[in-house]
Amino acid sequence: MPSDQPAVLTLNNASTPHVNALADEQFAWLATHADFYRVAEVHGVLSGFAMAIRHGTAYWSGNYAWFGERYDAFLYLDRIVVAADARRVGVGRALYADLVRYATGCWPRITLEVNVEPPNPGSLAFHDRLGFLCVGTRRYADGEVAMFERTLSVSSTPATG
Numbered sequence: 001m002p003s004d005q006p007a008v009l010t011l012n013n014a015s016t017p018h019v020n021a022l023a024d025e026q027f028a029w030l031a032t033h034a035d036f037y038r039v040a041e042v043h044g045v046l047s048g049f050a051m052a053i054r055h056g057t058a059y060w061s062g063n064y065a066w067f068g069e070r071y072d073a074f075l076y077l078d079r080i081v082v083a084a085d086a087r088r089v090g091v092g093r094a095l096y097a098d099l100v101r102y103a104t105g106c107w108p109r110i111t112l113e114v115n116v117e118p119p120n121p122g123s124l125a126f127h128d129r130l131g132f133l134c135v136g137t138r139r140y141a142d143g144e145v146a147m148f149e150r151t152l153s154v155s156s157t158p159a160t161g
Contacts, residue, residue, distance in 0.1 A: 004039050004046065004049075005027065005028070005031055007046045008027075008031075008039060008046065008049050009022065009024065009027045011046060011048075011049065011081055011083060012027065012049075012079065012081055015081045017115065017118050017143075018081070018115060018120055018123065019079045019080075019081055030051055030053075030078065030079075031051070033053060033057055033059070034051040034052060034053055034078070035052060035053060035054045035075065036050065036051065036052035036075065036099055036102050036103070037049070037050070037051050037052075038050050038095060038098055038099075040082075040086075040091050040094060040095055042086050042089065042091065045086075046083065047082065047083050047085075047086035047091045048080070048081055048082035048083060048086060048091045048092065048095055049079075049080070049081055049095075050077065050079070050080040050081075050095040050096075050098075050099060051077075051078045051079050051080075052075050052076060052077045052078060052099060052102075052103075052110070053075070053076050053078055054074075054075055054076070054107070055067070055068060055071065055072070055073050055074045055075075055076070055107075056068075059076075059078075061076075061078065062138070063076075063113045063138060063145060063147070064076050064078070066136075066138055066147060067111045067147070067149075070135075070136075071108075071109065071111070071149075073107055073108050073109075074107055074108070074109045074110070074111045074149070075099075075102075075103045075106070075107040075109070075110050075111070076110075076111050076112065077099065077110055077111065077112040078112075080092065080095055080096070080112075082095075092126065093130075096130055100150075100152070103152055104152045104153055105152075105153065105154060106154070107152060107154065108151060108152060108154045109149045109150060109151045109152060110132075110149065110150045110152065111147070111148065111149045112127070112132070112147075112148050112149075113138065113145035113146060113147050113148065114127060114145060114146050114148060115143060115144075115145055115146075116137065116143075116144045116145060116146050117143045117144040118143060124146065127148055130150070131150050132148040132149065132150045133148060133149060133150070134146045134147065134148055135147050135148065135149050
């Protein structure tokens with residue numbers, strides 16, 4: 001919802017380096033172009049969010065482009081953030097379950113990346129438990145990410161968003 005966007009952007013930017021910080025206009029672009037955009041609340045308080053973008057979108061992300069060079073069809077989980085005080089209560093699992101429900105039958109895979117440098121071992125273990133497989137790495141001047149995919153069953157009907 002548009003009314004949630006300032007709080008979601010604040011949560012996003014407080015979560016660096018696990019996700020990159022965004023300027024207002026970058027966040028607004030993502031919010032309007034995301035095929036999947038969910039906000040989670042615990043007891044009426046913003047506790048997390050997720051944004052995913054389909055393949056074929058004109059998106060500036062180098063990680064998104066990495067998957068685009070390798071796969072014809074995917075839903076790219078650009079970012080998922082869970083507030084520090086809402087971790088380990090199922091918020092992340094609920095957002096992922098919703099994402100998988102949304103994507104199954106529409107896309108052959110969900111793709112994403114996780115920081116290796118700076119290290120994010122909790123996220124690496126979490127994605128392993130959820131059935132994501134590492135399919136490569138991507139190095140930056142100041143870090144490295146592991147590239148993941150989770151394959152899904154697909155129907156013959158293309159996704160419409």
